[in-house]
Amino acid sequence: MTPTVQELFNTAIQLPLDMQSLLAEKLIGYVETHIDPALERIHLDLAKQRIAELTSGKVTSIDGVDALRRVRNAVAIQ
Numbered sequence: 001m002t003p004t005v006q007e008l009f010n011t012a013i014q015l016p017l018d019m020q021s022l023l024a025e026k027l028i029g030y031v032e033t034h035i036d037p038a039l040e041r042i043h044l045d046l047a048k049q050r051i052a053e054l055t056s057g058k059v060t061s062i063d064g065v066d067a068l069r070r071v072r073n074a075v076a077i078q
Helices: 005-012 017-032 037-056 064-075
Strands: none
Touching: none
């Protein structure tokens, strides 16, 4: 039987910290090399579009801290 993600997580957090870090690095490395090319293309096209919008002045950037605050406020349970 294949373990669930929660079961894998529960096992992983019992590892020593250095082994947790190594496991995280290995998982990230694997994911980075197994990206669907179609999704990667969509992401790159969107990034180019956003850069063009900033460069042209069509949109302006905001501070990252302010952006996160706005998002948190927008999704907060009132």
